[in-house]
Amino acid sequence: MKPSEIRELLKYASMPDFISFGGGMPNPLSFPMNELREIVDEVIDVNGKYALQYGNTGGLPDLKTEISKMVLKTEKIKTEEKNIIVTSGSQQGLYGLGKIFLNHSDSLIVESPTYVGAISAFNANAGKMIPIEMDSEGIIVEKVEEKIKSLKANSNLPRFIYVIPNYQNPTGHTLSLERRKHLMELSETYQIPLVEDNPYGELCYSGEKIPSLKSMDKSGENVTYLGTFSKVMCPGLRIGYTIAPEAVVSKLNLLKQALDLSSSTFSQYVAYEYLKKGVIYKQVPKTVELYRKKRNIMLKALEDYFPKNSTWSKPDGGMFIWATLDKKINTSEMLKTSIENGVGYVSGLAFSPDGSHTSSMRLNFTFSEDEEIVRGISKLSNTIKNVSVRATPA
Incomplete structure (x- = not known):
């Protein structure tokens, strides 16, 4: 048994201005x-x-x-x-x-x-x-x-x-x-x-x-x-x-x-x-409306800020977007730098029984404030670009 990368991220949650796309946490606004x-x-x-x-x-x-x-x-x-x-x-x-x-x-x-x-x-x-x-x-x-x-x-x-x-x-x-x-x-x-x-x-x-x-x-x-x-x-x-x-x-x-x-x-x-x-049937539509907006904000931010050679999923529901970067970038190794820059995510390796998906990351869009989503994706994109420059041979 090994410690979960997601659980490890929680220790940074109290950092000032830290934006976490890591945990799969529902937004408190969805709690009735x-x-x-x-x-x-x-x-x-x-x-x-x-x-x-x-x-x-x-x-x-x-x-x-x-x-x-x-x-x-x-x-x-x-x-x-x-x-x-x-x-x-x-x-x-x-x-x-x-x-x-x-x-x-x-x-x-x-x-x-x-x-x-x-x-x-x-x-x-x-x-x-x-x-x-x-x-x-x-x-x-x-x-x-x-x-x-x-x-x-x-x-x-x-x-x-x-x-x-x-x-x-x-x-x-x-x-x-x-x-x-x-x-x-x-x-x-x-x-x-x-x-x-x-x-x-x-x-x-x-x-x-x-x-x-x-x-x-x-x-x-x-x-x-x-x-x-x-x-x-x-x-x-x-x-x-x-x-x-x-x-x-x-x-x-x-x-x-x-x-x-x-x-x-x-x-x-x-x-x-x-x-x-029947509270559940009144609450779920409110939650769906809240999360749909957040999903759309993150998808737009990814389009605006992420490197053009990266790809990401466009989910019809749920809580997550899966982004894949240039294969030269290892998202597990990049995570420490990203945390220092104030943004958390979960690396693709955490979801891989066979050690694959090393250039991917999971991004949660349900928990953060709307403006934090945009700011966080922008900051994460800057981290990726800086790491990408270092990963490119001279």
């Missing part, structure tokens, strides 16, 4: 403060003796009922309480799936690049990640199929395939409908489970929403789905959920008993009321 204050008061007044007590390991039954209604409405996923376990953030579910599915050195397929938290979770469980290249339409499923066939020839099929289909972290890319269908076919043909991580699905700013992999799972046995309240309510309450076959939920339940006994009962009651009262 007034509604949550009312809900918290009601939870204490009405259910305080239960909400402040130990809870069921699998999760509050009423919350699981509301989650099943929510995913049916937002993702057309049909599920039951027995297929849902509430977790302490979706990260706990991700770690748990690695623990359950992976024996030492078992392989799994991931996108390249992929979520840094997934790399940490799978490394902690000694999984051997097989990265598959992406483009603007998501993971290249033809290459997934090629890899599966070569692994099958050696009787060494991957234990599962991990993907973030919507506004992927870190690239912002969305997996196309055709590729989703193809991926489902591969899962069914070779009996390889899919793990669908969908923290950003509701943060759609442009384009059409594409059906989730879980909604395409006819048997209900091929796709395990990870969801969270961190982006649609707030991350501080640490509530996520996993929707999976009963056998998987049962194993997650056993593991969770060893990890934390249960997720915060109080937080679960708050999340239950948040869904039951």
Whole structure:
């Protein structure tokens, strides 16, 4: 296990005038403060003796009922309480799936690049990640199929395939409908489970929403789905959920008993009321409007300031833009200079199980003030240009 570059960046957050595009933090303006204050008061007044007590390991039954209604409405996923376990953030579910599915050195397929938290979770469980290249339409499923066939020839099929289909972290890319269908076919043909991580699905700013992999799972046995309240309510309450076959939920339940006994009962009651009262459906459009503006500001700033030989993604949703610089520039090595110049980002290497993407970086556009986005991209561009001059042979 290695320290996260993102966590290391947090120590600089208190520096005067420091602008961070590093963390994947929601903007505090997206937190429904007034509604949550009312809900918290009601939870204490009405259910305080239960909400402040130990809870069921699998999760509050009423919350699981509301989650099943929510995913049916937002993702057309049909599920039951027995297929849902509430977790302490979706990260706990991700770690748990690695623990359950992976024996030492078992392989799994991931996108390249992929979520840094997934790399940490799978490394902690000694999984051997097989990265598959992406483009603007998501993971290249033809290459997934090629890899599966070569692994099958050696009787060494991957234990599962991990993907973030919507506004992927870190690239912002969305997996196309055709590729989703193809991926489902591969899962069914070779009996390889899919793990669908969908923290950003509701943060759609442009384009059409594409059906989730879980909604395409006819048997209900091929796709395990990870969801969270961190982006649609707030991350501080640490509530996520996993929707999976009963056998998987049962194993997650056993593991969770060893990890934390249960997720915060109080937080679960708050999340239950948040869904039951329909606050989520009023809040998400406000968050989308806020983030759409910030995405557009960053894209415009990149166009105005970044070197012409650099490229970047143009996401339809989510929280991140993936920028790639001249191949002579190593963004990990450049990070120290950038921090000294007052701007933080996460280098591409942090998202690379195989040490690739050394000239790329992930930029978060949701957290910073509008004017900070422009100023930060301008300052970052100056850093890149100065480093680029030094990297160019005389």
